[in-house]
Amino acid sequence: MIALSNINKVFNKDKDNEVVAIKSLSLTINEGEYLTIVGSNGSGKSTLLNIISGAEMPTNGTITIEGTDVTKMPEYKRSKWIARVFQNPLSGTAPDLSIIDNFRLAALRTQSRGLTIGVNASFKKKVKDRIATLGMGLENKTEQPIGTLSGGQRQALTLLMGVMDETKILLLDEPTAALDPRSADIIMKTADVLIKEHNLTAILITHNLKYAHQYGNRLIQMSEGVITKSLDSQQKLALPLTDLFAWFI
């Protein structure tokens, strides 16, 4: 469970360019929930996700994850619960490292990285089998630097990397924004499968209202740092796509 209570986030406080990105926002996301967030550019969606992951610290307010107060915990420590897929396919992987090395790090997200060689035959086989499930033919390219792949391929691998180790929470910040429609569909389907398979608590930010309508069991809209609409799973199921489009008129 993720609980945000009374979160404020102010950038460039007391300067001319001060921005209030999040305003007294409280939100509880229960275990196994798949929350979709929509909202126009600059409404504070990414900031909210960054505050949950620890990439940004709130100006005030508290955050708990699974009952632990993580308000002051740095991002690298919160990663023991959280896996992320970024909007920019470049951000979630180390381009010069091979696919297999990227997966090795992902497999050790919650563990210490020791002075032994962990990329052995059995690990390679395990990764190849997992990658094969994507059906992209990437399982034969595991020694290739991950930077040589397309954005869609990298996002798909980043998703898989997210569940290589024990994961509770998956944060998806516009994971398909940089992709062509076909790759985008693959990413969204893969994410959905993984979320169900691993019983993850997930948050998806998307500008694609079709996806927002199709995926997730809870939906909120944000505007200028506050939650302006909030639908639970019943209401979301009952919402016609055309009504969702009307939110943005």
Next chain:
Amino acid sequence: MEFYLTALMIGICLSTMSLGIFITMKIFKIPDITTDGSYTLGAVVTALLLPWQLNPFLAIPITLIAGGVAGALTGIVHTKLKIDALLAGILVMTALYSINLSLLGRSNIPLINIKTIFSYFHPFNKEVYDGLMMATLIVTIIISLLAYLLKTDFGIAMRATGNSDSMTRALGINNDKMKIIGLAIANSLTAFSGYLVAQYQNFTDINMGIGIVITGLGSVLISSAIINWLGVANIWIQLLCVVIGCVIFQMVLAVTLSLGIDPNMLKLVTAIFVLLIVSLPKFLGRAAA
């Protein structure tokens, strides 16, 4: 002939420093110039320990630790005080000058009539070859250890840190800690070069480190050209390329000096040579365009 063997020997001795620069510049993408200070520090520690009849091999861990502490300091100043890496390096390097001078007690200590690592094995019965063999042996061991380290889980995390810090943070890696450790390793390798050179030239001089970072930089640039040109992916071979780059660098300097250039101009020649290496690809690119 003797002349080129000397250049080869110095190239091999300086190659661990070049490996240090390779780690900071190519793996961590941090411009570290603590080098001038930690190189001299290695030579100073050597000059202090060896006259005590200490086995020169036992001086190795002490030298590595000394250099490591210097590098870690730069790392701490850079990551914890959020000071630009270049400035952090200059600060530590400057401070090290005084520390080195006070440790040494004077500006120069000769290392004659004492046992050095070059005093043990004499398979060739010829000083130059014996020295070359010893230095090559040690550098081979160091490359092997380093290549192993970079292949371990910890080493993968090290390589990722310089490559994508958003990714490493999201994967639970403490980037600050990694950078501090990386700078420590790099500068312990640099200090090790100081250790080798002091014993090879039989003295430690307080000014021997001035501008040495440029030599390392030039060597790494040459090696990058080789690595890119041959498309070397294997990390062991990449490290070997750094050693080759360092030897090539020393060879070119040797040729230049043999043309009769005043040795006082050595640093100028070195700087111009590095400038050429850096700018040549750009000129060639422009000419091709």
